[in-house]
Amino acid sequence: MAEVFTKNMARNMYYGGGLFFFLLFLGLTVDTELSAPERDNRGAITPQVALGKKLWEENNCIGCHSLLGEGAYYAPELGNVYERFGNSTIAIKAYIRGRPKEGIPGRRSMPQFDFSEEELDALAEFLRYANGIDTANWPPNIQG
Amino acid sequence: MKYPSQAVAKPYFVAAIALFIVQIAFGLILGMQYVVGDFLFPEIPFNVARMVHTNLLIVWLLFGFFGAAYYLVPEEAQRDLYSPKLATILFWVFLVAGGLTVLGYLLVPYATLAEITGNRFFPTMGREFLEQPTITKIGIVIVALGFLYNISMTVLSGRKTVVNVVLLSGLIGLALFFLFAFYNPVNLVDDKYYWWWVVHLWVEGVWELILGAILAYVLIKTTGVDREVIEKWLYIIIAMTLITGIIGTGHHYYWIGTPVYWQWWGSIFSALEPIPFFMMTVFAFNMVNQRRRDHPNKAAVLWAMGTAVMAFLGAGVWGFLHTLSPVNFYTHGTQITAAHGHMAFYGAYVMIVLTIISYAWPKMHGREAANPRAQVVEMWSFWLMSVSMVFITLFLTAAGVLQVWMQRYSETPEPFMVVQEKIALFYWMREAAGVVFMVGLLVYVASFFVKPGAAEAPAAAEAQA
Numbered sequence: 001m002a003e004v005f006t007k008n009m010a011r012n013m014y015y016g017g018g019l020f021f022f023l024l025f026l027g028l029t030v031d032t033e034l035s036a037p038e039r040d041n042r043g044a045i046t047p048q049v050a051l052g053k054k055l056w057e058e059n060n061c062i063g064c065h066s067l068l069g070e071g072a073y074y075a076p077e078l079g080n081v082y083e084r085f086g087n088s089t090i091a092i093k094a095y096i097r098g099r100p101k102e103g104i105p106g107r108r109s110m111p112q113f114d115f116s117e118e119e120l121d122a123l124a125e126f127l128r129y130a131n132g133i134d135t136a137n138w139p140p141n142i143q144g
Numbered sequence: 145m146k147y148p149s150q151a152v153a154k155p156y157f158v159a160a161i162a163l164f165i166v167q168i169a170f171g172l173i174l175g176m177q178y179v180v181g182d183f184l185f186p187e188i189p190f191n192v193a194r195m196v197h198t199n200l201l202i203v204w205l206l207f208g209f210f211g212a213a214y215y216l217v218p219e220e221a222q223r224d225l226y227s228p229k230l231a232t233i234l235f236w237v238f239l240v241a242g243g244l245t246v247l248g249y250l251l252v253p254y255a256t257l258a259e260i261t262g263n264r265f266f267p268t269m270g271r272e273f274l275e276q277p278t279i280t281k282i283g284i285v286i287v288a289l290g291f292l293y294n295i296s297m298t299v300l301s302g303r304k305t306v307v308n309v310v311l312l313s314g315l316i317g318l319a320l321f322f323l324f325a326f327y328n329p330v331n332l333v334d335d336k337y338y339w340w341w342v343v344h345l346w347v348e349g350v351w352e353l354i355l356g357a358i359l360a361y362v363l364i365k366t367t368g369v370d371r372e373v374i375e376k377w378l379y380i381i382i383a384m385t386l387i388t389g390i391i392g393t394g395h396h397y398y399w400i401g402t403p404v405y406w407q408w409w410g411s412i413f414s415a416l417e418p419i420p421f422f423m424m425t426v427f428a429f430n431m432v433n434q435r436r437r438d439h440p441n442k443a444a445v446l447w448a449m450g451t452a453v454m455a456f457l458g459a460g461v462w463g464f465l466h467t468l469s470p471v472n473f474y475t476h477g478t479q480i481t482a483a484h485g486h487m488a489f490y491g492a493y494v495m496i497v498l499t500i501i502s503y504a505w506p507k508m509h510g511r512e513a514a515n516p517r518a519q520v521v522e523m524w525s526f527w528l529m530s531v532s533m534v535f536i537t538l539f540l541t542a543a544g545v546l547q548v549w550m551q552r553y554s555e556t557p558e559p560f561m562v563v564q565e566k567i568a569l570f571y572w573m574r575e576a577a578g579v580v581f582m583v584g585l586l587v588y589v590a591s592f593f594v595k596p597g598a599a600e601a602p603a604a605a606e607a608q609a
Contacts, residue, residue: 056270
């Protein structure tokens with residue numbers, strides 16, 4: 001093998017292969033972007049949803065929950081929580097609002113974030129928007 | 145150590161190990177919170193402890209990579225580091241920025257941290273692993289650029305070995321792909337799509353180049369095998385890394401609102417991702433078998449072989465386990481992911497940093513290797529950490545399989561929290577394995593302070609001369 005496959009060939013495989021597959025990746029990315037409007041529910045993005053995403057980020061919700069399966073696995077998946085809560089933003093808001101400040105003895109509990117009514121609405125709308133993304137039928141069932 | 149400037153790596157290695165200890169302490173807190181839900185609540189909520197755990201991991205690995213580069217690049221380039229002073233300044237900048245960020249996580253609520261660091265002007269916070277305030281991210285870029293400048297000037301004006309060129313290309317990729325951390329659109333699908341350009345293209349792309357280069361360097365030094373042979377292996381391995389790993393990013397694009405064809409691209413290419421890791425194992429064992437010398441640093445050789453094996457198991461085997469889209473449909477975002485993440489990071493990146501530290505630390509202190517007694521202690525730490533990590537992975541895998549079964553696969557799926565309580569036994573066992581890991585880490589630290597035995601003292605002195 002030593003004579004047949006030289007170090008130069010290995011080097012060319014590294015640079016050539018790396019470049020080729022990165023370009024292929026860029027091509028697939030362009031195609032993904034072009035067809036994105038059909039799946040990503042961008043029509044539902046309002047200033048309220050944008051505020052909801054900002055709150056989602058600035059309170060580090062991903063540090064416990066997953067969203068579309070990504071994040072931490074300490075608390076339930078929220079990509080389909082809107083559906084799980086009976087297509088109700090009111091139920092989502094009530095849940096967040098109702099978390100006890102000192103937690104629940106011995107159990108996991110979401111912190112009390114003291115959100116305003118406007119912020120609760122924004123978060124619920126953000127989760128409703130996320131629920132509307134076409135995820136190829138993931139998760140397998142309502143439990144997330 | 146051939147060049148005095150290589151010594152700038154010392155503080156980098158010390159900081160890496162110190163932060164590693166803190167990282168594992170927070171890992172134990174997290175493991176406890178998994179079973180005693182209100183542990184340290186509300187003072188240190190789970191999300192805060194997790195940020196500290198994951199961010200410290202990244203930071204100390206970066207300290208390790210930087211230290212590795214400062215140590216090996218001058219020797220490979222056959223010249224002193226371009227600017228040791230810059231390296232020392234950047235060390236303190238990075239340490240202070242990292243320390244302040246972690247203190248920020250711990251001392252104020254995350255929303256307050258976002259407020260006082262001006263996240264509203266340039267929102268990048270609150271995404272997994274990229275939780276750092278925007279100003280910290282800018283600091284990371286500045287440190288990375290200064291580091292790259294220093295290393296590039298050294299590489300380009302010195303002997304350009306394959307190890308140096310590959311290491312440099314990996315480090316440039318690391319800095320380049322981190323820039324996607326600054327892209328945070330409101331569109332969640334877009335956000336997630338490019339978030340992976342940092343996360344996946346780091347750990348399953350450019351970081352593997354860094355891993356390969358450091359491993360190749362240590363094998364050249366410890367086995368005495370002809371450089372040409374090792375360099376060819378290195379090129380083939382990293383070629384396979386990029387050929388499989390770049391399109392392999394597709395295994396993250398199954399369920400986040402991206403086209404269905406990613407299920408094909410992602411499944412096929414990521415099924416091939418174990419190949420470079422398998423080749424790395426074959427490579428490490430072959431080189432050690434063909435060694436032309438018996439290097440006195442047995443511990444470093446053990447770490448080098450260990451990283452190849454554990455990376456293959458953690459990244460290769462446990463990655464493959466859940467990478468095919470029909471499987472991933474059920475396992476996505478479960479404890480299976482956590483199991484894979486733990487062993488892959490430990491095997492591929494923790495162990496390669498411990499490999500280079502094990503090799504370089506005695507050299508930086510004028511010895512070829514640590515004294516035999518110290519090496520025995522170090523090897524104990526190798527086995528304690530590695531075996532306990534295997535068990536952490538197995539317990540999380542068991543938890544994950546049960547979670548998938550009850551919550552995802554069953555005809556009567558049960559709610560998340562109900563399932564979590566049913567699998568708590570495995571979380572308890574994971575925590576116990578975690579304690580053993582911490583013991584192993586403390587033994588590792590202790591190995592640096594072990595003095596040679598009375599009978600060995602002359603031999604050690606000889607090695608010194």
